[in-house]
Amino acid sequence: MRLTMVGTGYVGLVTGVCFAGTGNDVTCLDLDARKIDSLRQGRCPIYEPGLDELLERNIKNGRLHFTTDPAGAYRDAEIIFICVGTPSDATGHADLKYVMGAADDIARALQKDPSSHRTIVVKSTVPVGTTLKVRDRIRAAAPNVRFAIANNPEFLKEGDAINDFNKPDRVVVGVENEQTGDLFRRLYDPFVRNGHPIYVMDILSSEMVKYASNNFLATKISFINEMANLCEAYGADIAKVREGMCADKRIGSQFLYPGLGYGGSCFPKDTLACIAMGKQAGVPVPLSSAVHETNQRQRDRFFARIESRFASAGGLRGKTLAFWGLAFKPRTDDVREAPALTLIAKALAAGASVRAFDPVAGETARAEIGPDAAILADMYEAARGSDALVISTDWDDFKSPDLGRLGAALKSKLIFDGRNLYRPEEMIGHGFEYICVGRPVAPGDRKS
Ligand SMILES: NC(=O)c1ccc[n+]([C@@H]2O[C@H](COP(=O)([O-])OP(=O)(O)OC[C@H]3O[C@@H](n4cnc5c(N)ncnc54)[C@H](O)[C@@H]3O)[C@@H](O)[C@H]2O)c1
Incomplete structure (x- = not known):
């Protein structure tokens, strides 16, 4: 099939490359000329494991094209996927200016060739009702254009995006008629050979599936952080609590890691969007609000521990903090809403x-x-001469450091571990003062 991805960011690029991989002819459109130039030269503008190789292969076999020209990108497309950003606006609502901008571009371009039938798909995460607004907007601007509208939320995780897209747990599609549902069944067939389901449903429910899923995952993270904070107050060990709790099959172990809270371009804005949707509809959503507040508080709380540790030494002024990890999670270069950036700004x-x-x-x-923070090319170099090390992302690279080398690099052997990467006893054994999340770090911490 001939597909056009509108927006060549994390979602548009990964999904475009994967669709090309199963034999579709894919055009990736973006307004950002630098991004498109770089992709045309086979250089990937984002870090995503495995993406470089797939990009190169699909450009070579002629199935993947990049352009900044909307008219050309839309002209021959059978299916158009809108994959543009939907960031929070100042009130927490999803800002739909990119989605509506793309809808206007599509209407303008298709008006010149209204005869062919297309399917226009909103893949961006959007508030419930938006896909139908996109339909109506295109219809109003280009009444002669024949198209079906659909919603197809994306569930890939940055850092594991290729695998998630190629072997999804499920595919969700919102449609207005059976033919469109069948089109998606054909398109996604190569991706669900593992027997995983394609759920074809109405558009409003499909839009809501995405928000409900992200909001639930965010809830798990805020929940375990709240439990970790209680553990800290009472001298219990969240690592043991987690084990004991997660062995229960009804609970499971995923997304139940205490730390600095969630970041990234999805959970924070999607939780806020649920809160905004609730407000707009007059439906109380206090749980979503609490999830968001707990998440914000988790960063503040961790920074307050750093500050209070330095209080007797004159505070943080004039001190040097080393940070390991800037991305909001490992295996990505995405720093949107990354806890590290909040902590660095505070420091x-x-x-x-x-x-x-x-x-x-x-x-x-x-x-x-x-320019205010130095970004170094080596983790031990970052630690050199620092008064403390803060671990802010759980990259594998940080999981088994050379503790001798680390101790020698730091001015004082003090670690604030926001990701609970190490065993407290082992760190203490190596002479470090080790402050982590929800675990006692010295025998005296355990309340009797
Ligand atoms: N990043 C993720 O992990 C992820 C996962 C699932 C869903 N989503 C959702 O997918 C959507 C896209 O997210 P992303 O992280 O890929 O965004 P992104 O910011 O990385 O990319 C969006 C791209 O769209 C381009 N763009 C904007 N308007 C355009 C237009 N009219 N025509 C062509 N290009 C245009 C921008 O230049 C940008 O390159 C969001 O709604 C997000 O919530 C993201």
């Missing part, structure tokens, strides 16, 4: 110097943090 505001390292997100973080 800088408190007068500390910052030396940071991330295996891949250094460049994207530099654009966000500005």
Whole structure:
């Protein structure tokens, strides 16, 4: 099939490349000329494991094209996927300016060739009702264009996006008629040979599946963080509590890791969008609000522990903090809403110097943090001369460091581990002062 992906970001690029991989002819459109230039030269603008190879292969076999020209991109497309960003606006609502902008571009382009039938799909995460608004907007602007509308939320995770897209747990599609449902069954057939389901449903429910899923996962993270904070207050160990709790099959173990809370481009904005949808409809959603607040508080709480540790030494002014990890999670260069950036901003505001390292997100973080923090190319170099190390992303690279080398690099052997990467006894045995989340770090911490 001939597909056009509108927006060549994390979702548009990964899904475009994967659809090309199963034999479709895919055009990726973006307004960002630099991104498209780089992709045309086979250079991937984002870090996503496995994406470079697939990109190269599908460009070589002629199934993947990149353009900034909407008219050309839409002209021959059978299916158009809108994959543009839907960031939060100042009130927490999803800002739909990119989605509606894409709808206007589509209407303009298709008006010139209204005869062919197309399917226009909203893949961006959008508030319930948006896909039908897109339909109506295109219909009003281009009444002669023949098209079906659909919603097809995306569930891939950055860092594992290729695998998630190629072997999805489920595919969800919202449609207005059976023919469109059948089109999606054919398109996704190669991806669900593992027997996983394609759920074809009405458009409003399909839009809601995405918000309900992300909001639920965010809830799990805020929940375990709340339990970790109680563990800290009472001297229990969240690592043991987690084990004991997660062995219950009804609970499971995924997304129940205590730490600095969730970040990234999805959970924060999608939880806020649910809160905004509730407000708009007059439906109380206090649980969603609490999930969001707990998440924000988790970062503040962790920073307060850093500050209070330095209080007797004159505070953070003039001190140096090393940070391991800038990305919002491992295996991505995405720093949107990353806890590390919040902590670094707070450290800088408190007068500390910052030396940071991330295996891949250094460049994207530099654009966000500005010149005030030093971003180093080596994790031990970042630690050199620092008054403490803060671990802010659970990259594999940080899981088994050379503790001798780390101790020698740091000015004082003090670690604030926001990701609970190490065993407290082992760190103490190596002479570190080790402060983590929800676990007693010294025998005296355990309340009798
Ligand atoms: N990133 C994820 O992990 C993820 C996962 C599932 C769903 N989603 C959802 O998918 C959507 C896209 O997210 P993303 O992270 O890929 O966004 P992104 O910001 O990485 O990419 C969006 C791209 O769209 C382009 N764009 C904007 N308007 C355009 C237009 N009119 N024509 C062509 N290009 C245009 C931008 O230049 C940008 O490159 C969001 O709604 C998001 O919530 C994201």
